[in-house]
Amino acid sequence: MLTKVQTSLARTASTQWDATSYQQFARLRERPVLELLDHVDLQHPQRIYDLGCGTGIATQLLAKRWPMADLTGVDSSAEMLEEATYLPIKALWQKCDVQQWRAHRPADLLFAAAVLHFISDHETLIPQLLSQLNPGGCLAAHMPNWRDALWYELMLETLNTGGPNGRALGTVQLRQFMAERTVLPLKSYYQLLAPLTQELDIWETEHLQVVEGKSPIFDWVKVSALRPVLLALDQAENKHFIENYLRLVHEHYPQEANGQTLFPFKRVFILATV
Numbered sequence: 001m002l003t004k005v006q007t008s009l010a011r012t013a014s015t016q017w018d019a020t021s022y023q024q025f026a027r028l029r030e031r032p033v034l035e036l037l038d039h040v041d042l043q044h045p046q047r048i049y050d051l052g053c054g055t056g057i058a059t060q061l062l063a064k065r066w067p068m069a070d071l072t073g074v075d076s077s078a079e080m081l082e083e084a085t086y087l088p089i090k091a092l093w094q095k096c097d098v099q100q101w102r103a104h105r106p107a108d109l110l111f112a113a114a115v116l117h118f119i120s121d122h123e124t125l126i127p128q129l130l131s132q133l134n135p136g137g138c139l140a141a142h143m144p145n146w147r148d149a150l151w152y153e154l155m156l157e158t159l160n161t162g163g164p165n166g167r168a169l170g171t172v173q174l175r176q177f178m179a180e181r182t183v184l185p186l187k188s189y190y191q192l193l194a195p196l197t198q199e200l201d202i203w204e205t206e207h208l209q210v211v212e213g214k215s216p217i218f219d220w221v222k223v224s225a226l227r228p229v230l231l232a233l234d235q236a237e238n239k240h241f242i243e244n245y246l247r248l249v250h251e252h253y254p255q256e257a258n259g260q261t262l263f264p265f266k267r268v269f270i271l272a273t274v
Contacts, residue, residue: 045108052115056084063089162244
């Protein structure tokens with residue numbers, strides 16, 4: 001259970017997004033959306049919600065596949081939604097936190113690409129989402145599973161020792177919040193969802209992403225996983241954090257001879273039909 005301070009950190013991080021920076025790796029962020037969509041077997045869903053739609057990377061793919069559906073993109077960030085409104089698709093846009101969101105009418109498809117991992121207590125959240133589906137409706141979700149990734153461990157190490165004279169950075173609550181494991185083991189998702197579903201498919205992938213730039217891994221994670229840290233630290237602490245984190249990331253993720261950087265990335269996929 002999160003404390004009030006940790007809940008405040010999560011809420012702040014969920015609403016303040018840099019839409020332009022997020023688009024930097026749009027092609028790679030689109031790939032797991034395509035993989036997930038490829039497994040959705042619905043023929044003519046009438047009502048679709050894209051939860052955590054962001055800039056609309058998944059929303060436009062949903063609109064292309066089911067152009068006659070009533071499609072709504074839901075996100076907590078006004079900046080992300082503003083970027084999404086420029087897409088040439090037929091969709092409604094709703095500003096709302098996924099934890100607080102409720103469907104006005106039952107859905108045929110809830111699509112959640114790279115959003116549920118930002119929310120704790122999946123044992124409550126995911127059954128609540130399933131309850132908002134029509135019979136035969138589907139929840140399709142993918143989540144980065146970064147909590148045991150090297151770059152994430154380096155972030156925790158930097159928070160714990162990256163200050164002056166090896167001191168910790170930020171508050172105890174921030175460090176506890178970042179150490180939380182919100183994504184469950186695959187077996188736990190099966191045990192949670194099997195009694196609630198008619199069909200259930202759960203799998204995990206690891207994509208050896210090839211990224212380019214001077215500090216591409218930092219550029220990737222600063223707009224997602226590191227956002228709570230960068231928003232919570234003051235200017236001086238941010239400087240210490242970034243300097244020490246970049247040093248560790250460059251040490252553990254060196255550029256290849258061709259200048260590219262290898263960035264292994266795990267994701268969990270869930271396809272649950274009620």
